Amino acid sequence: MLAIRPLAEPERLDVLVLPVRPIDPAAGGDASAELVPAAVTPPDGTTEEAAALVPAARLSGRAGEITTQLRPGLSPGRLVLLGVGDGGESSWRAAGAVLARSAVDETHITIALPAEVPPAVIRGLTEGLLLASYRFRLTDADGPPALGSVDLLVADPAAHEDTIATARTTAAMTRFARDLTNTPSSVKTPQWFADQVTTAAADLPGLRLTVRGPAELAAEGFGGILAVGGGSASGPRLLEMEWHPADARTHVVLIGKGITFDTGGISIKPVPAMKLMRKDMAGAAAVVAATLGAAALRLPVRVTTLTPLAENMVSGSAFRPGDVIRHYGGTTSETTNSDAEGRLVLADALTYAVRQLRPDLIVDLATLTGANAVALGKRTAALYSENDDLAADVLAAVEAAGEAAWRMPLHSDYVEYLGSEIADLYSAPTQGAGSVTAALYLREFTGDLRDRWLHLDMSAPSWADGDQAELSRGATGWGVRSLLRWLAAVD
Template sequence: MQIKIIQEPDEDHLIIRPFEQGSEPGNQEMFKAEKGEMWWYSSRELWLGLGKEPKLPGITKIFRSLFFKRKDRWPTDITLDARGKTAEWVGNAVNGIILGGYNLQLYKTEPKPLSDFFRSGTLFVVGNGHAEVSVAAEAAQKTALVQSRIMDLMNAPANYKKPETLAEWAKKSGEANGYSVQILEKTQLEAQAMHALLAVSKGSAEPPVMIVSEYKPEHYTKTVALVGKGVTFDTGGISIKPAANMHLMKSDMGGAAAVLGTVELAAQLKLPVRIVGVIPSTENAVDGVGMKPGDVIGSYAGKTIEVIDTDAEGRLILADGLHYALKQFQPDVLIDLATLTGSVIQTLGYEAAGLFTPSDNLAADLIKAGDETGERLWRLPVWDEYKEEINSDIADVKNYHGKPLAGAIVAAKFLEVFTAAHPAWAHLDIAGTAFGDTEFAPGRAGTAYGIRLLISYLSKLT
């Protein structure tokens, strides 16, 4: 799809005119401009209701829903009348329009048709401030295309998505977008004493990897390390999960997906921030040689860990990833993302991810970015009173407290042990937001959560 900014609408194209409630044209009793409402004013003019005082993330959802519902029926050329709208508004609308054409039918032999508009059509945008609107539209298009690639990755099943697959994705992206990628294979992980990652991988025939990406602009003042959990399938190991929803555990690499997408998009947008992406990746499978409850394992940080539950594996591989990022890159800011606990879903549902950080400033910046993008965060405590929950009698720390309370908080306290008390560390538990029920898929699907959030945060970091 091409995007062109124009000064006046072309009457030969289908024109979409958005209206907020209270600003809709008079003498149209059938059109109230309610959120998502459509009214065909003529065969060439579609009115779209935005509701009352819509926020920018809502604009994205409204346009995505509109274009998704009719994704096989759009003409090749469409004009969006955005006169009087800000460049930021246009960016959100364009992002939603492109995402409306996302095709989830990854492996169908006879996929449903998609209109030519999404493949080879043109979106004409009538807007004020030609240069600003053009920049916003271009950034929104790049963002949506990266989000779509990440949703493909999230939605792929485990037989199409192994640790090696994530590594190849990163290498190809680095080559295409001008950033460096290093893959630490199993022998290198052994040489570097990545014992926690290696322990989780023991039950799988697929070898683990550590993906290390680095986007380094010519001029920067800050280095941000992003660490993502990359468990490409999670059976729970010996502490095996129930069978009912285990097939959804193809999504347990949502943190890795967010990091991959953020690094790629940051490179495309040429953000003036050095960004390091560290992704420990493995399967967590069941095998006679696999890690067992009660085992004591080592870690890259040199600390010993008593494994109480092999299904609390994400925090184990993140322990090695966090400390590697700290030791090798000395970042100013350290952020990890992981589909880590069911506890955070019980707490926040599917509307927000859990945010854990000792830094009030970092919390405020991330929450603001979440509110701006609609990828919301809610801060939960990391008070030292929770430390006793990870005390072990025989090791430095244990990976699970075994209690039906404060599960997400205790997981964060475990990760904190491996951050060397970094003052600007944040943990994002995205278990409820990275993969879930949406109107855009018949079943649960990937959302690419975290990419817009992090890009918004990073773009303001100086």
């Protein structure tokens, strides 16, 4: 991963990056942008040259705007002017992402940061650089070039080391979630996923892991997980991981949908919809990565993570439309659509969390419905909760992390859609409002903790069709950054 370090003096100057910001039109004058005063004075003449280049290049200073001036025979050999917009964390994150992609041919760059630089600037810039430089490839061929190292010129390097370390951990865990999600399902069986998490957790003291296989799931009554995974030669698993520091005052349970491939089962998907179904475990990837991050950062919050893992396949042993499934705890579901499988495995995990773990808060992440994308587009998750404070806290963390979510309603009138003549619940209502009714179905399994539960339907934002700001084409790792921000603030 890209090396980033704070320095008070440049050790080498191959490429010097100087930030540019917009000028308030109310201030008057002809220029629309200006250099941001640097904490460490650049080499003689560089500032004047850059200041003259700003109006000549007609720069506006918007976040991510970039221009390069070659300086043959001089030091630095290249001068880069980088727009940082309003100077907030999101603007610096966007600027860092653009810089990471535009400097892929460079081995080293130096960024002159402003005086009195706040931690948010350092964090946003660092995350943007690290996340935009991510690439996933399964080939023996040489990969594309990538930026090697970045020096941040600041007045007091020691003051920013912790912020950079936090940003590095956040980016590393996001990249881990992306790796898990991008991995083809020919490799990514439920057991493979559990093995990857077990290996990652081995380097972090204080984590406890339990992996239940088909025999344990059957003995304990996890009927939803067993039904969904019953059609595959790769049996289902339930991964339980716990971070429990001595100073924790709050116990949070995170649950992530872990369908390692989804054919739709007997209600088989069309090929275009099936092609990217290796991403149907992105919720599981996000919650395990966030828990690993909490342990790495030694956050003072108890976190138990549950990831029901299954492969939804078509075979003679696959569950059928019209089957009645008995979940952990005894509740039964009638299903007429085997492609609505994620809620069936989550139902088991939610009931187990409520009855056995008794946490203070429950948050689940799931690539649950296509209706989410219809309502909110490709970048925004749907958030459901009856707890206003919990919803506000999570939304604030999502915004600070540079991700996006929108709170949706849990209409009581729609509960009647869940009624079944032969079971306790009907798992896949057909009356519309697909994301809402899926959330209402999950709520039925939260028992007396329903007012401490929050659901994030994040199918659409779990995948990017191309490079977008700090996102790279493919899996986005959506939710890792938001969860870590939220967990760090949980009281």
